[in-house]
Ligand SMILES: Cc1cc2nc3c(=O)[nH]c(=O)nc-3n(C[C@H](O)[C@H](O)[C@H](O)COP(=O)(O)O)c2cc1C
């Protein structure tokens with residue numbers, strides 16, 4: 170291996186080893202966007218104070234996410250002797266003092282413990298690997314998460330970091346491309362296009378300079394796999410791009426990060442700075458004669474900038490409007506030069522493919538889609554977390570194993586597999602997490618963000634949201650897309666308001682067949698949710714259009730809020746809470762003044778027994794009839 | 799409110815940026831990070847610095863939802879429109895917030911104290927449904943909690 174790299178690695182390993190053998194207690198806090206939402210920043214401050222107060226000989230550090238996002242903040246405590254590390258969850262600022270008191274007394278705290286990370290299990294604390302959420306996961310990309318400090322390049326180097334790059338440095342470009350091709354690595358944004366083939370386009374291009382783009386726009390709402398990786402192990406992406414640069418003779422790379430991810434932006438900026446400082450980026454990298462620059466670029470809020478040519482325009486031009494293809498980025502991308510665009514997770518797989526070989530990498534499962542994939546799960550399930558698994562488990566397994574089941578009282582009605590363009594699937598627990606079944610249904614598996622919903626979600630309303638999103642985010646180039654999504658939103662809102670018409674199914678069909686003529690996938694697939702939902706949930710849609718009924722009790726024009734028991738004492742609070750003052754005194758109790766009611770449901774939350782949601786049309790028709798109509 | 803930055807000050811601020819090098823967005827970010835929003839003069843100065851027209855720079859500013867041409871409110875409430883939040887009743891929370899704050903989405907109270915705008919999911923869906931108050935997640939909301947939050951904000955608490 171390159172001798173300078175060898176020296177970097179061996180000194181990093183030494184410093185890691187001396188940290189481990191410091192004889193001090195080590196307390197690490199997951200510091201990412203999810204844990205920050207639960208006060209992780211404050212937890213760190215309080216830990217410092219508590220450690221000082223207890224005169225505990227301890228260091229406080231940070232790590233990336235374990236994936237237990239619904240139980241943040243997560244904290245590991247490693248004993249001074251280094252014999253045992255325990256992972257704790259829900260360590261909110263209020264619990265810090267108690268935890269440190271226990272640790273200082275030489276005890277653990279089973280009520281917050283998730284498991285033993287290293288060392289032996291105890292009577293109260295099992296091994297972390299026995300936790301149901303960890304079962305069946307294969308953590309390769311996530312191997313360092315929870316273990317290393319994402320802001321410390323030495324931690325990365327001490328755990329096999331940049332070894333894959335070291336191997337690639339000794340290979341020619343063609344051999345690197347071959348290794349990636351042999352692995353079968355498919356694009357992780359959801360298309361599954363072989364990364365090796367894309368890299369070969371760049372390798373065989375004739376123009377220069379050549380560019381790499383790392384697509385870190387992760388615009389699909391409900392997906393945060395790329396964020397977990399960038400915040401947790403940013404050097405994986407830098408190293409992956411370095412390997413791709415060698416394979417494709419690239420001169421510079423851009424990492425395009427969405428504005429909603431300020432911490433990922435800061436971590437990658439820091440990682441890139443550290444890589445420059447160690448001579449891993451810049452001119453004559455580690456004396457190899459190779460040059461490669463990386464720019465970390467911040468977006469400003471636009472979904473279509475995740476589309477590869479929208480992204481390219483966003484960097485080298487003005488508005489991030491998707492370009493007309495061809496030419497494709499491989500021929501004319503950034504500044505009209507050959508450019509390779511890959512997703513964060515696609516690049517991040519390259520280091521371990523180089524380090525351990527294509528065969529090792531692809532033999533993790535029998536699925537057609539090779540390697541592991543990160544997924545985030547959310548919605549009506551108990552656990553909203555992030556996992557890394559081989560392709561192939563069924564939706565049923567996903568819910569039972571990695572989501573802790575559905576929330577109490579909720580039944581699975583369906584799910585969104587991968588973002589606003591991906592479609593809506595029914596509660597088919599046998600669908601597998603692989604690409605083909607979704608393609609067959611006219612949908613996409615997408616980039617890894619799966620959102621489950623239950624009987625209280627209305628698919629017409631869900632489509633109304635997705636189409637509203639597509640309308641807002643349309644770049645405006647194609648009338649089919651910006652006009653078509655606008656039209657779809659009008660129709661959906663009209664149906665929700667009780668104005669559904671027979672022709673609406675036909676209207677949707679027309680829109681589907683018109684929008685496919687749009688320039689980019691945004692317009693082409695904007696109607697996928699409606700198309701798939703109308704088919705999969707036909708009864709629900711017919712009820713909305715013909716019977717003016719929303720079985721989920723969501724669509725505002727089809728429901729009324731009514732007082733069921735006017736004397737319920739909880740109504741006083743409901744009346745005080747109602748944002749429109751619609752709950753008015755009526756004799757000795759209350760009634761709802763319907764024209765004022767905006768159907769926000771606050772009253773039903775605080776007076777669940779006194780308020781009911783009824784079918785507006787059915788009830789009114791019946792009342793009209795009773796009144797002698 | 800502080801006076802709008804002058805031409806000279808803005809020129810110095812964006813002096814490091816060059817035409818043809820992908821510097822439009824970084825320049826606009828720098829202006830917004832410094833002043834909280836992007837003024838008309840700033841658009842002209844950036845255009846000149848990057849050897850382009852104000853129309854193209856304005857086009858860029860208006861294309862992205864996170865560039866602002868007006869100062870933000872003292873307290874900005876961003877409502878998450880994402881799917882996990884919606885599945886958990888997020889849209890009814892929006893309805894109540896708009897009513898309670900008497901604001902449309904992307905509106906601001908006349909005294910510039912409170913603003914309401916659409917936020918995009920940042921993957922803190924474990925806290926759904928949620929809003930961000932000046933960037934801090936306020937999660938696990940109910941409509942009732944959202945109404946009380948809005949009332950507290952209005953009362954200046
Ligand atoms: C509207 C739209 C949004 C997209 N957003 C993203 C995104 O946020 N992240 C991403 O990696 N790819 C996104 N893509 C896909 C990219 O265009 C591109 O196919 C992908 O970055 C290729 O990476 P891969 O081959 O490594 O999967 C989007 C596509 C469209 C049409």
Ligand code: SF4
Nearest residue numbers: 644646647650689692
């Ligand atoms: S399909 Fe929509 S987003 Fe894509 S280029 Fe056309 S208008 Fe823009």
Ligand code: SF4
Nearest residue numbers: 747766767769770772
């Ligand atoms: S649904 Fe909302 S607006 Fe209607 S009565 Fe209840 S609290 Fe008031």
Ligand code: SF4
Nearest residue numbers: 645646853854856857
């Ligand atoms: S959009 Fe309007 S102002 Fe702009 S170039 Fe076209 S016609 Fe002229």
Ligand code: FES
Nearest residue numbers: 880882883919923
């Ligand atoms: S959908 Fe609201 S945070 Fe993800």
